[in-house]
Amino acid sequence: MGRKPARQPTGLSDGDRRRLEDVVGNPRSLQKHVWRARIVLGPGSGCGLVETMRRTGMSKPTVRRWRDRFLEAGVDGLLRDATRPPGKKPVPEDRVKALAALAVSPPPEHVSHWTLKAWPGRWGTCPP
Secondary structure, eight states: OOOOOOOOOOOOHHHHHHHHHHHHHHSSOOHHHHHHHHHHHHHHHTOOOOHHHHHHOOOHHHHHHHHHHHHHEEEEHHHOOOOOOOOOOOHHHHHHHHHHHHHHOOTTTTTTOOOOTSSSSTOOOOOO
């Protein structure tokens, strides 16, 4: 089994280096942008993969991912996150209306106010 081929050098231009150093030096930069910039600045200052991992505290896949992203999309690629599909679908409008109507209605006769135990259907369901 042979060794993996070496990664391409990052090829930082002076303009890219200045932009990344500005990100690192700006106290208002998001922390995730700072460590991404440090990952890319590492090879430009003569650091290899292992030294960049040691300096940034990031894993090998993380360092490779952000170096590859820089090679593909430049500095702008480091400063934006990949889009992801939304986690949960919104609650249907009819369920929201039913829940709101139930919340403003008086509680059952045997209790003085709404509680979780008095709520019909408890957590999972809402009356139609």
